Every structure is written in C-alpha cells, then in structure tokens.
Amino acid sequence: MSWGTRRSVRRALAVLAVVSLALAGCGSDSKTNAAGKKINDVQLLISYQQGPVFYPFSVARKLGYFADEGLSVNVQRTNGSSYVTQQLLAGKIDYGIANGPTDIIAFTKNPDIRVPVCYQNRLVYHIEVLADSPIQSVSDLKGKILGTTEVGSGEYPYAEAALHDVGLTPNTDVKFLPIGDGSAETVDALKNHKVDAYISEGLEFQLMSMNSGLQFRDITPNYFLGIAGSCFVTTKQVLEDPAKAKVFIGIARAFVKGATFGKANQQAAAAIVCADLPQTCQDQQTVAAQLTWATTEVTPVTSGVPIGGIDIAGWQEAGKVALESGKISAPVDVNVLTGGPETVAARNQILNFNTTQIQQDAQNYHS
Numbered sequence: 001m002s003w004g005t006r007r008s009v010r011r012a013l014a015v016l017a018v019v020s021l022a023l024a025g026c027g028s029d030s031k032t033n034a035a036g037k038k039i040n041d042v043q044l045l046i047s048y049q050q051g052p053v054f055y056p057f058s059v060a061r062k063l064g065y066f067a068d069e070g071l072s073v074n075v076q077r078t079n080g081s082s083y084v085t086q087q088l089l090a091g092k093i094d095y096g097i098a099n100g101p102t103d104i105i106a107f108t109k110n111p112d113i114r115v116p117v118c119y120q121n122r123l124v125y126h127i128e129v130l131a132d133s134p135i136q137s138v139s140d141l142k143g144k145i146l147g148t149t150e151v152g153s154g155e156y157p158y159a160e161a162a163l164h165d166v167g168l169t170p171n172t173d174v175k176f177l178p179i180g181d182g183s184a185e186t187v188d189a190l191k192n193h194k195v196d197a198y199i200s201e202g203l204e205f206q207l208m209s210m211n212s213g214l215q216f217r218d219i220t221p222n223y224f225l226g227i228a229g230s231c232f233v234t235t236k237q238v239l240e241d242p243a244k245a246k247v248f249i250g251i252a253r254a255f256v257k258g259a260t261f262g263k264a265n266q267q268a269a270a271a272i273v274c275a276d277l278p279q280t281c282q283d284q285q286t287v288a289a290q291l292t293w294a295t296t297e298v299t300p301v302t303s304g305v306p307i308g309g310i311d312i313a314g315w316q317e318a319g320k321v322a323l324e325s326g327k328i329s330a331p332v333d334v335n336v337l338t339g340g341p342e343t344v345a346a347r348n349q350i351l352n353f354n355t356t357q358i359q360q361d362a363q364n365y366h367s
Contacts, residue, residue, distance in 0.1 A: 038070060040070060041071075044073055046075060047084050047099065050277055051280030052270065055269045055272070055273050058276035061276060063258070069253065081102035082105075084098040084233070089113075094238045094248065097230050097232055098230070098233050099124075100231055104337065105327055108328050113233065114337065115337055116232060116343050117309065118228045118311075121297065121309070122227075122300070123202075123226070123229070127162060128199075129197045130217070135196060138165070141168065142168055142173050145196050145197075147176075147190070147198035148179070150181070156176075157327055158224060179195060203289065207286065210285060228310075234248055245346060256353075259308065260307050262291065263295045263307060266292065270284075307355075308350065308351055312335065315337070
C-alpha cells in the first residue's frame, strides 16, 4: 500500500472500530501468561493504523510485554484522534491514544482529561521546501503559496501559527493550496513550482524523496519540534481507580517497552511487525523509511526526557498553537493536563522498567 493512500484507508476502516467499540471491557478467564497469571482482554482505541509507524504494538505482542502485564490488548483503529477523545469524553472508553493538540482541545471540555506518557514526542508536521529553493525561513513565504494536503487538514493550525509568529496573515500574505498527501499530484505541484513550500507529515517528505528523487529542506520553526504527536490519554478518575489505573499503566508500560526495543534495533522491529502484520509490509524500502521516521519521533527533543516522557516545553508550545489557531478560546494549563499527583504517579510506574535490559534484548534479538 502506498503511503499516499493511507488517509482514505484510515477512513474506510473507521466503521470497523465503531462496531468493535461494543466489545470494550470484555474479559477472558481462559488465558494465562507464562507465570500462570490470568490474561485480561482489554480494548485500546488509537487514531492510526497498526504497522511500522506504530511498531510498539507488534513488538509488545511478540515479546510478551502485554502478557507480562496480564493483558491481551485489542487495538482498534478509529477515524482520527478526535474520535478517540470524543469517546473518552462521552465515558465510553477509559483510555486511548490521540495526538497532543486534540488532547488539549478535549481538556478544555473536561479538565479531568490527563496525558501521562507520549509515544511520538516530536511534531509530526514539517514545513519544507525544495533543496534549491531561495526560501530560508517561514518569513520568506510572504507572497508565496504553501501547499497543504487538503482543506482543513491537521497541519493547518501549525501552518497558521508559524505564519502568525512572523507577522504574516494566512490566506492573505501566504496562500494555501491543497495538493494531496504525497501523491503524484503532490510531486507534480512541487516539481513544477505550483507551490513554493509544502506542509505535511515528516514521513511524506522521506517517501517522496525515495520515490521521486525530490530533495527537501526543512524550514519548520525549531520551537515547534517538541510538540507531541501521539500520546496515551485518559482521565483523572481512571488514574485514581486502582483497578483501571493498573490496566492503563500495564498497556502503556508494555507499549513504551516496545518503543524502546525498536529504537535500539530497527531491523528487529521491522521483522517483528512484518511477521505480525504482513499486509502493512508490502514494500521493504517503505517499511525501512517508516521505522526510521517512527524511531526518530519517539525521542524527545529536550535532553533528559526519556522515551515515553513528557516534554513540557513542547506542550506549552502546543497550547499556544491551539490558542492562536482558534482551536481553543482561552489558554490552558498544560501542567495540569500532563501533571498532578495521580498522573505523575502513573507516569513513574509506566517508565519504571529496565531500559538497559530492553536495549540489550533488542541488540541480541534473532527472529
């Protein structure tokens, strides 16, 4: 499957997630892990397709990280982060994975929303130009055309905030033009200078370079880079309920272990994913590019923040972007969203594992 078709596939599979939502909370007494501990079936809603980009799920299943927590995790893909947080706000689920800005919007609707840990700890969207372009920064886009994937897509708030920060007005000083998401239309628009720059997910640029030979240069403002992508989201009430908190912590800890493993050995993670989900691995070059991108995204920009940790500077910038783009009407305290005693306690437990051992296991792994 080409990367350029993933959004349509995401929408097509949304119905499956909705149907499967009815299974949330189901348990099973028939399975046990290696230690003889009962395995409980739980559901997790996510906003993206499992596969190389979300490799920690496959790694956690294969290496028994979920089973070690007494869990069998039924991962359900939905039609985006907003759907995940809507289900959380409606009380239909207790935890999911959604992008940071969507979590901020949900927090304005319910101040009990909490984000203890993140998977993608870097901004997934980049503003890039062709390598030989005279444009050196966002301020040079005045009077130019910025390509986007589609009207109103997820990158718009970042594009608008970046322009506002240098005194430019979107759609006045800089025109927006939808040109698709890494498709032939996108490549044509860039090659023939129908647009002067393009904003999309960072992986798009890697894959376009690989498939079309185009070379790009990143002009994304540095202060945007720590804005989190996908994060585990739940509520204060869940974290204060011992039984529910235990499940949440178990899911997230197994996942972060998987993320750590893949960071240490991308080839091993690729082999595990492709054995687990062969339908997502039809082209090995694409798989390698996806794993390279994914394992970069898990590493926080700020030194000292561990994989899975919270980069508060990035969250503060995300709150600013949400406010400037009109996604929220008043400033939010991201320290409450990502902190508080129950949230910090959960995060400490999630990240309490032998990182060195996981890295050594990854280096020694043979499929």
